[in-house]
Amino acid sequence: MKTEESSKKAGDGEEKPKTVKNTALDLQRMKLEKLMKNPEKPVVIPDRQKEKKTPHVPDFVRNVMGSSAGAGSGEFHVYRHLRRKEYARQKAIGEKGEKAAQDEAFQLKLLENQKQAEERTAKKRAKRLKKKKNLKKKKIENAKAGVKLTDPPSEDSSLEDSDREESVKDCDGSESNPVRSNPTDSEDNS
Structure with missing residues (x-):
C-alpha cells in the first residue's frame, strides 16, 4: 500500500487527510463490513450465466448472392453475416458437446470414487465385526475358564x-x- 503525503496549504495550517489506495483485500473487507452492518437486509446473489443462444441459421437463403464478387456483389455483406452466424453456431455446438463429455466423465469419476469409498468402508466394517466376534468368543472362553476380560x-x-x-x-x-x-x-x- 502506498500512501500519498498530504501537502500543507500555504495559508492554512491544516493538513489534508491521507488517502490510502485500496487493494483487493481492502475492498473485499469493506464490502463484508457493509454487509454485516445490516444483517436483515437481503443479499442479491446473481444467477449463473446462461448459455448463449445463437439464432437459427437457415439451411438455404433465397435471393442472396454467394461469396463470389460478381454481379450483385452488394449483397456480400449479407453473406458474410450469415457465414459469421453459422460459424458461431457451429462453435456453440462443439462447446456444448465438449461440456457434455466433460460432465459425463465427471459423473463417472464420482461414481468410481463412491464405489471405492464403499469398498473401503465394507472392508473396514468386516474387520471390525470380525474383531468384535473374536472378542465375544474370547469372553465366552474366559468366562468358562473363570477369568474376566x-x-x-x-x-x-x-x-x-x-x-x-x-x-x-x-x-x-x-x-x-x-x-x-x-x-x-x-x-x-x-
Missing part, C-alpha cells in the same frame, strides 16, 4: 496376560486350561 487385548497387555497364565498355573497346581493372550492364537485367522 473387560478391555480388548493390546500389544502391551500380552506381557501381563502371560504373567496371568503363570499365576493361573501356580494357583491350580496344574496346567489344565491355559488362557490365550493373543488374538492371533485363535483357531480361525481368516
Whole structure:
C-alpha cells in the first residue's frame, strides 16, 4: 500500500487527510463490513450465466448472392453475416458437446470414487465385526475358564496376560486350561 503525503496549504495550517489506495483485500473487507452492518437486509446473489443462444441459421437463403464478387456483389455483406452466424453456431455446438463429455466423465469419476469409498468402508466394517466376534468368543472362553476380560487385548497387555497364565498355573497346581493372550492364537485367522 502506498500512501500519498498530504501537502500543507500555504495559508492554512491544516493538513489534508491521507488517502490510502485500496487493494483487493481492502475492498473485499469493506464490502463484508457493509454487509454485516445490516444483517436483515437481503443479499442479491446473481444467477449463473446462461448459455448463449445463437439464432437459427437457415439451411438455404433465397435471393442472396454467394461469396463470389460478381454481379450483385452488394449483397456480400449479407453473406458474410450469415457465414459469421453459422460459424458461431457451429462453435456453440462443439462447446456444448465438449461440456457434455466433460460432465459425463465427471459423473463417472464420482461414481468410481463412491464405489471405492464403499469398498473401503465394507472392508473396514468386516474387520471390525470380525474383531468384535473374536472378542465375544474370547469372553465366552474366559468366562468358562473363570477369568474376566473387560478391555480388548493390546500389544502391551500380552506381557501381563502371560504373567496371568503363570499365576493361573501356580494357583491350580496344574496346567489344565491355559488362557490365550493373543488374538492371533485363535483357531480361525481368516
